[in-house]
Amino acid sequence: MNFRHILAASALASVIAAPGMALAAGSSEASLDLVQPLSDYKIYVAEKTAELVKDTQGLVEAVKAGDVDKAKSLFAPTRTSYEAIEPIAELFADLDGSIDARADDYEKGEKDPTFTGFHRIEYGLWKENSTDGIKDYADRLMADVQDLNDRINKLTFPPEAVVGGAAALMEEVAATKISGEEDRYSRTDLWDFEANFQGAEKIFDLLKPLIAKDDPDFVKKVDGNFSTAGETLAKYKTDNGGFESYEKLTDADRAVLSTKVNTLAEDLSTLRGKLGLD
Numbered sequence: 246m247n248f249r250h251i252l253a254a255s256a257l258a259s260v261i262a263a264p265g266m267a268l269a270a271g272s273s274e275a276s277l278d279l280v281q282p283l284s285d286y287k288i289y290v291a292e293k294t295a296e297l298v299k300d301t302q303g304l305v306e307a308v309k310a311g312d313v314d315k316a317k318s319l320f321a322p323t324r325t326s327y328e329a330i331e332p333i334a335e336l337f338a339d340l341d342g343s344i345d346a347r348a349d350d351y352e353k354g355e356k357d358p359t360f361t362g363f364h365r366i367e368y369g370l371w372k373e374n375s376t377d378g379i380k381d382y383a384d385r386l387m388a389d390v391q392d393l394n395d396r397i398n399k400l401t402f403p404p405e406a407v408v409g410g411a412a413a414l415m416e417e418v419a420a421t422k423i424s425g426e427e428d429r430y431s432r433t434d435l436w437d438f439e440a441n442f443q444g445a446e447k448i449f450d451l452l453k454p455l456i457a458k459d460d461p462d463f464v465k466k467v468d469g470n471f472s473t474a475g476e477t478l479a480k481y482k483t484d485n486g487g488f489e490s491y492e493k494l495t496d497a498d499r500a501v502l503s504t505k506v507n508t509l510a511e512d513l514s515t516l517r518g519k520l521g522l523d
């Protein structure tokens with residue numbers, strides 16, 4: 246990193262901390278172009294975390310009321326706002342662990358008392374078919390989600406995490422969604438898929454104006470892959486706006502998604518370099 250780069254980065258950080266602040270006239274640093282997309286992204290994330298808090302409240306209420314069916318119906322839609330902003334949520338590793346870890350991360354798996362969060366609740370609802378053992382986990386999830394919301398509101402978004410986030414989301418899909426690892430008890434994986442795609446596409450759309458001029462073919466290719474992935478997922482949409490079980494996904498469609506996800510991950514991983522953040 247050279248000195249000019251450091252200056253630009255710190256100027257950028259202070260501008261992002263105060264989104265309303267006007268840019269100094271004549272500032273033509275490449276990375277200052279990121280100010281607008283970053284502040285737009287911050288708004289997007291704030292909306293998603295507010296939604297997450299509200300939806301989690303509903304899920305927690307259903308669990309505490311002992312309403313298994315209602316809690317099941319709220320599980321997948323509640324998660325989507327978390328999945329869409331995972332590049333930012335993951336900056337808080339402690340919370341990401343307690344909110345979204347899988348049983349495999351714990352020595353005693355599902356029976357491990359430190360296994361908490363969405364997937365512990367998912368296990369209770371689908372495998373134990375009961376809310377009895379998960380009421381405390383519901384309270385904990387609510388507290389963690391509030392904490393996440395507070396921390397995100399105070400966060401100065403690191404440009405590399407945002408720009409790199411588009412690829413990170415596609416890598417998340419490649420690593421934990423295609424395999425069906427993430428929502429193994431409920432088979433609601435396709436909801437997460439869509440949210441991950443939307444989160445990645447949001448970042449790409451915000452950055453697009455910065456790359457479209459120099460690299461129109463790249464933009465076209467990425468847009469094309471996003472839309473093929475979207476069309477493939479759309480085949481599994483249900484009438485109530487949700488998704489069919491992951492088991493319904495055909496091998497052919499799984500292959501299409503897998504190819505698109507890997508290509509997108511690869512292409513989007515070049516964004517940081519294209520925008521001078523490497």
Ligand SMILES: [Cu+2]
Binds near residue numbers: 328331345
């Ligand atoms: Cu996740």
